[in-house]
Amino acid sequence: MSTALAAVPSFAEELEEDELVAEEEMIFEEEEEEEEEEIIIVPTFSDVGVDYFAFGAIEYLAGLGLLEGSNGKFNPKAPIKRSEIAKIIALDKGYKAPPSYVIKARDITTKHWAYDYMAALEREKVLVGSDGLIRPNDNITRAELAVLLNRAYNYAQPPRFYSFTDVRHSHWAYHSINKLATNGITAQGGSAFNPNAQVTRAEFALFLARTLDDRFKH
Template identity: 25%
Template sequence: MKKTFLAGALSIACFTGGFGLQANAQENVDVASFIHPKQAVAATKQAQSMTYQDLYKTLVISKLAYEDKDMTLVTTKNNITLKISLQALLKVTEMSAQEQKEFKELFGDSIQMKFTPSGNAFKAEVYAQGKWQALDNADLNAFVGAIQEDNIDLKSGGYFTDTIGHWAEGYIQLLFQLDIINGTSATTFNPNGQVTRGQLVSMIFRGTGLDVNKDYEGPATYKDLANFPGAKEVAILEEYGLIEIFDGVNFEPYKPATREEMAFVTARYLESKDFDVSKVSKNNPFTDKNQMRQETVESIGLLKQLGVIDGANGQFNPKGNLTRAQFSKILTLTLMLVGADE
């Protein structure tokens, strides 16, 4: 069910622990009784102080750890609806046949929750016994405790109105929380905007864990970086051999990066993190392979075999550009690979 996540940093474990399932006929279902009590206690302060925006961030990041068939999340500007299947829960906890029967009597084949903003806070509801019912504090604490990632202190900001409901919102939010990407403003991200060469380098640089002040040893060989804010990042990655694909006299930081340039830099990043690429096939299956720069063919093949990139109709479109949303997914999947390998 769960995909490999960032080891040591983001091992999100939703609904782990035992479920003390207690079906009852009370008017409001006691959701807390279905969730491990230790999680409920741990989350008490978090749930009471969590804003709607922080709840949104928590949910979209948590969703990345689950397959679509196990968890669905629908976000709009008006509410958030979450559905977790019984089959998903059975993969992380033990339920007797009787407990499963009682669960189905209350929730059906999945547990559904809805969150609606109310000022800076929110109203939480669960769909049980055929109707939407309010979640009290104990229920909410139990739920938040089950999904909250202890290793992440959510940053302020990052509630991008133009990524709500976007297919890449989880990837974008995760990278924002890790200080790898920024918005185009306090409330927008421009997910469909093109990634420039400068942005590509900046995001890869932040993913490496390198430090501009400690790792900078001198300017890059490119002649057009005097007024570029990320000049030191470019210089450091050039020193490490990650951006050899940009082999001109000028770097052209504001020029949109191509898909093959992105693949080359991303593959070099994997190698720089001591990811063992020798065990992975570099077979490039794309039918437009003859349109790729020769030095990018294996990089694109490697990332394809690792499931980091894909194409359309058998083609990769190497000379095309990529969007900020697309690269957010690619970089997130790459970081997951590095975390799992470490």
């Protein structure tokens, strides 16, 4: 009876196998290092860090070309002006007034930087002045913004009305404020809405981001 002898690998074969194993281990270690690398997020604006409450909303709108800052800063806590809002909404909605359109309001001229945007929103009946004034350089209150956003984005009718401690049913912006609450644009009642408080640039960014993308809602 003959006994079969197992093939013994040569020194060259053993060396080649060791090199392959070492190469595979090196590749595996490199892959592990790549997986462990942190994803570094570079904020668009130097004064809006990743931990800021409206960071995502501001980055989102900046990416859409709707928000811009000055000298690399956004100034999130500064009040936002009616003219600034007019520009942002006009750009988002694609509103444009024909060259022949003349603003009815008497407190703005064609020399104003936001004249075309204000004209577009007035023509669409989104921005309506009182007493013949459109107040382009004024800051905007939370109640005024609620009305303006409702005119521009036509939120769904609320199935119920939320109760804010400082917004009575007789308030002139009551229905607009409730639409914002029902549609997840702002807090859903039970607390104060602060209708007369001025809206900051960060707050406006959050309201608009929630309007355009449900991911930013509560």
